[in-house]
Amino acid sequence: MRWLSLLLFAGLALAQPTLRLEEGWVRRVPGNITAAYLVLYNPTDKPIRIVGASTPIATRVEFHQTTQAGNDQHLDLSAMRRVDALTVPAKGRLKILPGGYHLMLYGLREKNPKPLAEGQKVTLTLRLEDGTKVTFTLTVEMR
Numbered sequence: 001m002r003w004l005s006l007l008l009f010a011g012l013a014l015a016q017p018t019l020r021l022e023e024g025w026v027r028r029v030p031g032n033i034t035a036a037y038l039v040l041y042n043p044t045d046k047p048i049r050i051v052g053a054s055t056p057i058a059t060r061v062e063f064h065q066t067t068q069a070g071n072d073q074h075l076d077l078s079a080m081r082r083v084d085a086l087t088v089p090a091k092g093r094l095k096i097l098p099g100g101y102h103l104m105l106y107g108l109r110e111k112n113p114k115p116l117a118e119g120q121k122v123t124l125t126l127r128l129e130d131g132t133k134v135t136f137t138l139t140v141e142m143r
């Protein structure tokens with residue numbers, strides 16, 4: 001019986017997600033496009049590359065880098081560029097925060113009968129380079 005418990009415990013430990021979400025929110029906007037921000041911690045000793053993302057509230061999610069400080073607030077399309085992947089360093093953090101990177105969410109109107117509401121919970125699934133997927137819950141906020 002003790003061995004069985006140990007095996008179960010080991011199994012659970014292995015099934016733990018490789019990335020931890022420390023902070024995450026989706027900006028509440030009236031329009032069809034918004035941005036999501038998150039801080040991810042990688043507890044492993046290898047870098048983790050994120051190659052894709054999806055959420056039920058948007059038709060498409062892209063990784064963007066803000067190229068001019070300050071324009072992030074208005075989601076100025078001329079002040080951002082798309083990047084293919086994001087890397088969370090080994091035993092370190094990736095801060096996807098205003099002025100740096102953001103996740104661009106397109107097609108909100110197609111997916112949501114009502115505009116996003118303050119405090120609404122939104123799931124976001126990240127696809128890692130090794131094929132695994134991790135899902136986090138973000139909150140819709142006006143900030």
Ligand SMILES: [Cu+2]
Binds near residue numbers: 102
């Ligand atoms: Cu963008």
